[in-house]
Amino acid sequence: MTTEKRLDLEAMMRPDLLELEEYTPVEPLDRLSVRLGIPIEQLVKLDANENPYGASPAALEALKNQQYYHIYPDPSALNLREELGKYTGVSKERIFVGSGSDELLELLIRLFISPGDNILDFAPTFGMYSFLGELYRAQIRSVPRHIKDYSIDVEAALAAVDEHTKLIFICTPNNPTGNSAPESVVRALLDTGKIVVVDEAYHDFAGHSFIKLTDEYENLIVLRTFSKLSGLAGLRVGYGIVPEIIARQLWKIKQPYNVTVAGQEAARASLREGNWIAEHVEKIVAERERLYGLLQEFSDYFEALPSSSNFIFCRLKQGSAKLIKSELEKRGVLVRHYNKPLLENAFRVSVGRPEQTDIFIEHLKQIIYTQ
Ligand SMILES: Cc1ncc(COP(=O)(O)O)c(C=O)c1O
Structure with missing residues (x-):
């Protein structure tokens, strides 16, 4: 074939997919480093809620010691599921493992959604629910949260449920707003x-x-991931606690080798390192509270919301969040910026190491007080 355009390739594709709005992932660190002219080790990456301390030493050691990268992984991730069973107190038959919880979300949608069904989520929330829902031609019912504190509007949620509703997604703590859903809401x-x-x-x-x-x-x-606290985002491992009857069907519709040898090994090792996990939860939560305190200094400019997660959501009262994001970026500090309905003029900053918080706050002061 020449490069001359003779076939209308787009006309052969699913028309609804051509319209789909693309998901915006974060830019890879090495590319960003080149674009900004700042060495990777000087970048302060507070835009994707990763663990700023990296993976646990046990996970890194397990990766180094693994001899069998040339062999396909166990499709049933049995060893990992057994250990997850001990960790969660749930039988391994009810545990399903995927290539990140993103894959689990997709498999659930694949299993339950026929075109015309609807899914509910509570906006603003994690974008993958609606993105994947649209991919499988679900109607997306994004029920707006209460704007004051981003709590779920239960009455509106219940009113949005009908006979075509197949899945309801509750993100708790919610990304990007940081608040948790109370048990009464989940039960309702x-x-x-x-x-x-x-x-x-x-x-x-x-x-x-x-x-x-x-x-x-x-x-x-219930879905969980090794990408956040466990520091294994690059290895893509997530798991779900699902009723056995659903697990049986999920096994059938997944790709056989969905979780890599590296991912399974590192996840198992990090589960065994209970002390490391506990220590890092403590560090990150303490730093979140310190960051929250420091952000109050800017209360004339933006409202920083209380968070039960490893990030803080800030909505502006004056000025431009886009400008703050781009000025921080020029200085090598990365945060996530939003400007869409219910997330107007806002940014989200992940909790980093204490020295990263200090760099972020220093630059934020310069930007806000001198622009
Ligand atoms: C709420 C939420 N769920 C799921 C994910 C995806 O996690 P994973 O890396 O396991 O695919 C993320 C990642 O940012 C998230 O914020």
Whole structure:
């Protein structure tokens, strides 16, 4: 084929996908470093809620010692699921492992959604629910949260449920706003009898989990990830606590080798390092509270919301969040900026190491007080 345009390739594609708004992932560090002309080690990366301390020494050691990278991984991730069983107190038959919790979200949507069904989420929230829902032609019902504190509007949520509702996504603590959903809200949504997916990507920082309700409700799924506290975002491992009957179907529709050898090994090692985990939760939570305190100094410019996660959401009262983001970026400090309905003129900053917080605050002062 020449490069001359003869076939209308786009006309052959699914028309609804051509319209789909693309998901905006974060820019890879090495590219960013070249674009900004700042060495990677000087970048202060506070834009993706990763663990600023990296992976645990045990996980790094396990990766170094693994001899079998040339062999396909265990498709059932049995060893990891057994250890997750001990860690969560749930039988391994109810544990499903995926390539990040993103893959688990996609598999659940693949399993439950036929075109025309609807899914509920509570906006603003993690963008993958609606992105993946659209990919599978679900109607997305994003029920707006209360604007004051971003709590879920239960009445509106219940009113949005109908016979075509298949999945309800509750992100708690919620990304990007940082607040948690109370148990009464989760129970009210479970009582609809629809499948409720509780996304606990950040539960460690809240010190609270809904796994205990999985014994009581057969329509509850809880998703977790090794990407945040465990510091393994680059290896892509997530897991779900699902009813056995759902797990059986998920096994059928996943790709056989979805979780890599490296991912399975590192995840197992990090589960065994209970002390490291506990120590890092403590450090990150203490630093979140310090950062929250420091951000109050800017209360004339923006409101920093209380957070039960490893990031803080800030909405501006004056000035431009986009400008703050781009000025910080020029100085090598990365935060996430938002400007869409319910997230107007706002940014989210992840909790970093104390020295990273200090650099961020120093630059923020310069930008806000001198622009
Ligand atoms: C709420 C929430 N759920 C899921 C994910 C995806 O996690 P993973 O890296 O396991 O795919 C993220 C990542 O940012 C998230 O914020």
